[in-house]
Amino acid sequence: MKKKILILCTGNSCRSQMAEGFLKSFDENLEVYSAGTNPAERANPYAIKAMKEISIDISNGIPENVDKYLSQSFDYIITVCDNANETCPVFMGSVKHRLHIGFDDPADAVGSEEEVMPVYRKVRDEIKKDFYELYKSNLKDK
Numbered sequence: 001m002k003k004k005i006l007i008l009c010t011g012n013s014c015r016s017q018m019a020e021g022f023l024k025s026f027d028e029n030l031e032v033y034s035a036g037t038n039p040a041e042r043a044n045p046y047a048i049k050a051m052k053e054i055s056i057d058i059s060n061g062i063p064e065n066v067d068k069y070l071s072q073s074f075d076y077i078i079t080v081c082d083n084a085n086e087t088c089p090v091f092m093g094s095v096k097h098r099l100h101i102g103f104d105d106p107a108d109a110v111g112s113e114e115e116v117m118p119v120y121r122k123v124r125d126e127i128k129k130d131f132y133e134l135y136k137s138n139l140k141d142k
Contacts, residue, residue: 001141002029002030002031003030003031003075003076003139004031004033004072004073004074004075004076005023005030005031005032005033005074005075005076005077005078005139006033006034006035006066006069006072006074006076006077006078007019007020007023007032007033007034007035007078007079007080008034008035008036008037008066008077008078008079008080009034009036009037009079009080009081010036010037010038010081010083011036011038011039011040011044011063011107012034012035012036012039012040012063012064013036013039013040013042013043013044013047013063013107014043014044014046014047014105014106014107014123015047015080015081015103015105015106015123015127016034016035016036016080016081017034017043017044017047017058017061017063018047018050018051018058018123018124018127019034019078019080019127019131020032020033020034020058020061021051021056021057021058021061022056022127022128022131022132023131023135023139025056026131026132026135026139026140027135027139027140029141030139033064033069034061034064035063035064035065035066035068035069036063036064036065036066037065037066037083039063039064039065040063041063042062042063043058043059043061043062043063044106044107046106046107046113046116046117046120047106047120047124048061049117049120050106050117050120050121050124051124053121054124054128070093071093072093073093073094073095074093074094074095074096075096075097076095076096076097076098076099076138076139077095077097077098077099078098078099078100078101078134079098079099079100079101079102080100080101080102080103080127081102081103081105082102097138099134101130101131101134103123103126103127103130104123105123106119106120106122106123
């Protein structure tokens with residue numbers, strides 16, 4: 001049975017977009033969405049670049065407001081930033097599992113591209129590691 005997953009962040013421009021990209025790359029049978037409590041205008045270009053370096057294209061990701069999903073049912077709702085975890089709205093639909101897997105916000109990094117890209121790569125790799133563990137233990141059809 002196809003698992004339906006929503007990944008929540010504040011801006012839905014970086015961490016949640018990367019996590020969505022990873023889950024989709026692990027298993028095309030997962031139904032994965034991401035949204036934000038205060039969505040940005042567009043996906044973060046450094047996040048797009050960091051993911052492209054490992055051959056995952058998230059350039060079509062459009063930050064969406066979590067309100068769009070409030071009445072839907074999900075197998076998993078996963079917050080990836082502390083702010084979204086604290087301000088996570090009440091879902092009217094059925095939610096089987098709520099998880100929080102927090103990551104530092106690479107968008108807080110300042111400086112030139114050469115200075116900020118290592119921060120994005122570090123967070124990208126942490127997201128990959130933690131979401132692969134989640135995938136193996138909870139999401140993968142056994």
